[in-house]
Amino acid sequence: xxxxxxxxxxxxxxxxxxxxxxxxxxxxxxxxxxxxxxxxxxxxxxxxxxxxxxxxxxxxxxxxxxxxxxxxxxxxxxxxxxxxxxxxxxxxxxxxxxxxxxxxxxxxxxxxxxxxxxxxxxxxxxxxxxxxxxxxxxxxxxxxxxxxxxxxxxxxxxxxxxxxxxxxxxxxxxxxxxxxxxxxxxxxxxxxxxxxxxxxxxxxxxxxxxxxxxxxxxxxxxxxxxxxxxxxxxxxxxxxxxxxxxxxxxxxxxxxxxxxxxxxxxxxxxxxxxxxxxxxxxxxxxxxxxxxxxxxxxxxxxxxxxxxxxxxxxxxxxxxxxxxxxxxxxxxxxxxxxxxxxxxxxxxxxxxxxxxxxxxxxxxxxxxxxxxxxxxxxxxxxxxxxxxxxxxxxxxxxxxxxxxxxxxxxxxxxxxxxxxxxxxxxxxxxxxxxxxxxxxxxxxxxxxxxxxxxxxxxxxxxxxxxxxxxxxxxxxxxxxxxxxxxxxxxxxxxxxxxxxxxxxxxxxxxxxxxxxxxxxxxxxxxxxxxxxxxxxxxxxxxxxxxxxxxxxxxxxxxxxxxxxxxxxxxxxxxxxxxxxxxxxxxxxxxxxxxxxxxxxxxxxxxxxxxxxxxxxxxxxxxxxxxxxxxxxxx
Ligand SMILES: CCCCCCCCCC/C=C\CCC/C=C/C(=O)SCCNC(=O)CCNC(=O)[C@H](O)C(C)(C)COP(=O)(O)OP(=O)(O)OC[C@H]1O[C@@H](n2cnc3c(N)ncnc32)[C@H](O)[C@@H]1OP(=O)(O)O
Ligand SMILES: Cc1cc2nc3c(=O)[nH]c(=O)nc-3n(C[C@H](O)[C@H](O)[C@H](O)COP(=O)(O)OP(=O)(O)OC[C@H]3O[C@@H](n4cnc5c(N)ncnc54)[C@H](O)[C@@H]3O)c2cc1C
Numbered sequence: 001x002x003x004x005x006x007x008x009x010x011x012x013x014x015x016x017x018x019x020x021x022x023x024x025x026x027x028x029x030x031x032x033x034x035x036x037x038x039x040x041x042x043x044x045x046x047x048x049x050x051x052x053x054x055x056x057x058x059x060x061x062x063x064x065x066x067x068x069x070x071x072x073x074x075x076x077x078x079x080x081x082x083x084x085x086x087x088x089x090x091x092x093x094x095x096x097x098x099x100x101x102x103x104x105x106x107x108x109x110x111x112x113x114x115x116x117x118x119x120x121x122x123x124x125x126x127x128x129x130x131x132x133x134x135x136x137x138x139x140x141x142x143x144x145x146x147x148x149x150x151x152x153x154x155x156x157x158x159x160x161x162x163x164x165x166x167x168x169x170x171x172x173x174x175x176x177x178x179x180x181x182x183x184x185x186x187x188x189x190x191x192x193x194x195x196x197x198x199x200x201x202x203x204x205x206x207x208x209x210x211x212x213x214x215x216x217x218x219x220x221x222x223x224x225x226x227x228x229x230x231x232x233x234x235x236x237x238x239x240x241x242x243x244x245x246x247x248x249x250x251x252x253x254x255x256x257x258x259x260x261x262x263x264x265x266x267x268x269x270x271x272x273x274x275x276x277x278x279x280x281x282x283x284x285x286x287x288x289x290x291x292x293x294x295x296x297x298x299x300x301x302x303x304x305x306x307x308x309x310x311x312x313x314x315x316x317x318x319x320x321x322x323x324x325x326x327x328x329x330x331x332x333x334x335x336x337x338x339x340x341x342x343x344x345x346x347x348x349x350x351x352x353x354x355x356x357x358x359x360x361x362x363x364x365x366x367x368x369x370x371x372x373x374x375x376x377x378x379x380x381x382x383x384x385x386x387x388x389x390x391x392x393x394x395x396x397x398x399x400x401x402x403x404x405x406x407x408x409x410x411x412x413x414x415x416x417x418x419x420x421x422x423x424x425x426x427x428x429x430x431x432x433x434x435x436x437x438x439x440x441x442x443x444x445x446x447x448x449x450x451x452x453x454x455x456x457x458x459x460x461x462x463x464x465x466x467x468x469x470x471x472x473x474x475x476x477x478x479x480x481x482x483x484x485x486x487x488x489x490x491x492x493x494x495x496x497x498x499x500x501x502x503x504x505x506x507x508x509x510x511x512x513x514x515x516x517x518x519x520x521x522x523x524x525x526x527x528x529x530x531x532x533x534x535x536x537x538x539x540x541x542x543x544x545x546x547x548x549x550x551x552x553x554x555x556x557x558x559x560x561x562x563x564x565x566x567x568x569x570x571x572x573x574x575x576x577x578x579x580x581x582x583x584x585x586x587x588x589x590x591x592x593x594x595x596x597x598x599x600x601x602x603x604x605x606x607x608x609x610x611x612x613x614x615x616x617x618x619x620x621x622x623x624x625x626x627x628x629x630x631x632x633x634x
Contacts, residue, residue, distance in 0.1 A: 008292050008598025010306055014576035020522035025581035028517070029328060036583070042086055042094040047587045051076055052104045057610055059389050066107050071194065073104055074111045078141055088139070103588040106395060111144065113189040116270060118145030121199040121263040124342075125215050125242050134217065143223070146190040147263060149201040153182025156412050158201070158213050158261070165202040165216055165241065167251075174216060174241060176202055187406075196221035199242060201260075206251045214260055215242040256350050258357070265356060267407045268364035269338045272331040275371040275400045280324045282396050284579040285594030286317055286378035289385070291576055292598045307381075308575060314568040316381045320374035321571075321578060322534035325527060327367045330509040334363050337433070355432040358420035361413035362502035368403035369410055375400050382593055385600075390607040392591035411495065418469065418494035421501055425466045434501065436463055447556050449563065451528075454535050455511055457550050461542075462504040464549025465497035500545055507535050526574055533567040536560050 023036075030036040046052065052073050058066055077095070084091035092115060095101040101109050119138050122131055137143050154160045162183035165174045178184050185191060191198065197219050204214040221228055254260070290313055294304040307313050337359060341352035379386040379393035386393050404410050424431035428438050436459050447453060472493050476486030487494070510531045514524065539546060540560060546552045571578075586595045592603030613619060 006597050006599050008600070010291050010294075011288065011576060011598035014291050014573075015580065018577040019574070020526055020577070021520060022577060022581040022583075024520055024523050025527075025578070026583045028519075028523075029582065031332075038086055038090060039094055040583075042084070042091055043100060043585060043588075045084060045086075045091075046077070046080060046095075046100060046104065047585065049076070049080065054106070057390070057607075058106050060610075060612055067110070067193065070105050070107050071110045074109050077101075077104060078111065082141075100588065102395075102399070103585075103590060106590065108189075110190055110194045113146040114138070114141075114144050114195070117147035117263055117267060118195075118197070118199055120266045121147055121215055121242065122217075124262045124266065125260065127242075130217070130242060143197045144190065144195045145197040145199065146188045146195040147201075148185040148188040148191055148198040148218075150185065150187040151178075151182060152184045152186040153180075155187065156409055161201060161203055161213055163200065163202040165200075165204050165214065167204070167206040167241075169206075174204075176200065176216060176218060191220075196223060196226060199263075204241065204251070209251075211251050211253075212257055212260075215263075217242055255348065256353060258353070259345070262345075264407055265360050266338070268360040268413075269331075269334055271403050271407055272327065272334060272363045272367045275368050275403050276324060276327040276331055278396050278400050279320060279327065279371040279374055280579075280582050281584060281589055281591075281594075282375040282378040282393065283317065283321050283324055284582055284584050285392065285589055285591045286381045286386070287321065287575050287579045288595070288598060289382050289593040289600060290317060292600050293383075295383075308572065311565065311568060313381060314572050314575075316377050318530075318533060318568055318571050318575065319537040320378060321575065322530040322537070323370060323374055324582075325530055326506050326510045326534050327371070329513040330363060330506040331367070332513075333505075333509045334359055351430075352432060354420055354423075354430060355434075358417050359433050359505065361408065362417045362498060362505065364403070364407060365410040365413040365417070366499065366502040366506065368400060372397065372401045372404055385593055385604060388604075388607075390591065390604070391593050392589065395590075414495045414498040415491065417498035417501060421466045421497055422470055422473070422494070425463075425470060433505065436504075437466060447550060447552050449556060449559055451511060451532055451535070454532075454539060454560075455507055457539065457546050457552065458500070458504045458507050458535070460550040461545045461548075462497070462500045465493070465500045465545060468548070469493035469497045496545065500542075503538055503542075507538070510534065526571070526578065529567055529571050530578075533564065533571060536564045536567070540564060 027033045027036050030039055054069070058069065061069060081088055081091050081095070086094075101112070119135070122134055122138060126134065134143070138145060149155075149158070149161070151161060151163065153162065162180055163176065163178055163185065165176045167174050185198075185200065188198065197217065200216045200218045201213050202216055204211045219229060220232055287308070290308040291306050293307045295307050296304060298305040298309060308317070337352070337356060341356040344350070344352055375393065375397045379391070379397065382391065382393070385391060389395075408416075420431075421434060421437065424434050425437045431437055447457060469490055472490040473486050476489055477483070481489065514528055514531055517524075519527065540557070543552070543557060580596075589595070592607055593600055595603060608614060
């Protein structure tokens with residue numbers, strides 16, 4: 001007899017009479033029906049492998065055992081990648097895109113950097129000959145690489161990196177050295193124990209002149225023994241300059257000195273997708289739990305309500321739910337720009353490079369910071385159980401908040417965006433993605449609170465805040481301040497302008513995607529509600545920017561507040577159906593709070609039982625420490 005599949009009755013009720021086709025949204029997020037089929041096949045292919053499951057929860061292992069267990073699974077995963085029926089690259093893309101990797105490798109993937117930075121660096125910066133020599137070896141995992149740029153003393157300021165690569169024309173070799181403790185490479189993933197090669201960013205010196213940071217291929221460890229090569233601690237020999245600019249002993253400048261930063265641009269684009277995937281997990285866990293959890297009293301004498309019925313809970317969870325769609329659509333737009341710009345750059349056309357740099361910095365900083373804030377709100381919305389390690393919120397939060405720092409610390413990236421905006425506004429040129437900065441914003445300054453009207457407000461804020469920042473810079477200049485001091489003293493304004501620009505890009509991506517997309521009426525309705533909720537939410541959160549740069553009035557704001565709470569109520573009935581549309585398997589969510597069947601309490605209890613401390617009634621430490629204390633009559 002088939003075992004009755006349990007489904008929490010409240011969740012079951014939430015799923016009844018769904019007014020839209022969930023699969024249509026799943027296909028939209030996957031990039032089409034075929035992509036959904038491919039993803040599900042790959043998920044089955046990976047998640048059905050018993051050897052990829054943890055014998056004991058990772059949190060109960062030692063540091064070394066965690067590393068060993070993650071490496072065991074990562075290596076097994078690589079074999080499955082190579083044997084995947086869908087082919088290596090689609091499987092890798094699925095591992096990176098759908099958060100599938102973290103379903104298997106919960107503490108982190110010791111081989112991630114090999115795929116996320118080492119191979120992209122070879123592809124983006126290696127010469128044809130270098131790619132012929134190393135790419136196949138890297139794809140076949142006959143070498144494991146990392147990307148070693150950050151040093152103990154420098155992570156942000158790349159022009160301050162201390163690792164030196166001195167070209168010796170006699171031997172036609174580069175001598176790499178770490179001249180000081182602060183020059184030691186620090187932070188690169190996999191560098192400690194896993195990688196045997198690295199792309200090392202170092203200052204290139206030739207004929208006594210520093211030509212700036214360049215990438216070098218360096219072998220770190222013996223391929224057989226894995227022992228560090230001689231002198232590896234503070235002296236490296238025989239590196240090879242990737243995309244060599246040394247021709248017959250003479251340095252030939254690249255067309256753009258920042259092309260050596262290309263790998264970081266790629267990862268910033270990838271990070272937008274990754275933090276969105278993590279946010280989707282957090283929202284799914286919190287939403288399902290909030291419909292299972294009944295607590296307190298809404299109507300005196302009534303049964304305890306689902307906590308999702310509190311407007312306060314909807315205010316916590318529905319903006320992040322909307323954000324997952326907004327960030328996904330913006331990340332898709334950025335990915336398309338990346339490919340266009342990259343193809344042009346390969347043809348020697350660098351025109352889109354500033355736009356790509358500006359936008360990738362903006363979106364990486366915005367999506368990572370907003371996702372980190374939203375994940376924390378999702379955790380808090382689950383009360384005490386959200387604090388448990390098994391809820392998966394601590395791990396998801398650790399992953400998204402790391403993204404606020406790596407691949408360019410967010411503040412530094414905001415300032416890069418501001419530099420690009422000020423230049424575009426002042427020079428009234430270029431700026432593919434900031435066309436509104438070229439020429440004046442046309443039309444009346446009156447405010448209408450339609451979707452189009454709200455987008456116009458975002459545009460006014462984006463251009464207005466750049467002008468406020470420029471006015472500050474000019475004011476400092478008139479006072480005789482040097483440009484670098486004026487820039488530093490305008491930082492607060494510059495960052496606000498950069499953030500307003502990033503939010504405008506996300507808002508326009510969302511609105512435009514709904515206009516362009518071939519959506520059924522029910523899906524269009526629910527996504528339009530989410531879009532309107534999200535852009536009003538952000539406007540209310542940052543109303544000062546809009547008061548400063550438009551004719552927004554107190555009445556407008558009160559009207560928008562009313563519209564916002566109406567939208568909370570309108571979307572509430574579809575919250576579970578929307579997160580079900582993400583089609584995230586329980587193994588990917590990895591949380592008893594977010595499981596599809598809503599059997600939360602039993603799963604929490606089962607998780608707690610796995611703790612080593614729950615394998616006996618009295619832990620041995622009682623006899624060693626507590627009992628003597630109890631007897632000591634202090
Ligand atoms: C099995 C598979 C499993 C897969 C798992 C998937 C997981 C995926 C998610 C996780 C992904 C990765 C893991 C994370 C690993 C982390 C890695 C790292 O952190 S690597 C190190 C990152 N470090 C940085 O980002 C450093 C940040 N600093 C900088 O970029 C620079 O120092 C900068 C830009 C702040 C300043 O540089 P510089 O001082 O040289 O420039 P200026 O500010 O003076 O500007 C001059 C000029 O250049 C332009 N510019 C700057 N940068 C770029 C660029 N990158 N591209 C193009 N142009 C650039 C700038 O705009 C100025 O132009 P101008 O016209 O003169 O105004
Ligand atoms: C999880 C993780 C994984 C990582 N993986 C790698 C890797 O694989 N390879 C690698 O090379 N690196 C890696 N890194 C390092 C990472 O790239 C750096 O930590 C990051 O670039 C920040 O640089 P920093 O640590 O020097 O911070 P700092 O720049 O020292 O930041 C400290 C403070 O100074 C501020 N600040 C710095 N410059 C300015 C400025 N110009 N204007 C205003 N404020 C400023 C920052 O905003 C910040 O508040 C990783 C880091 C983490 C957390």
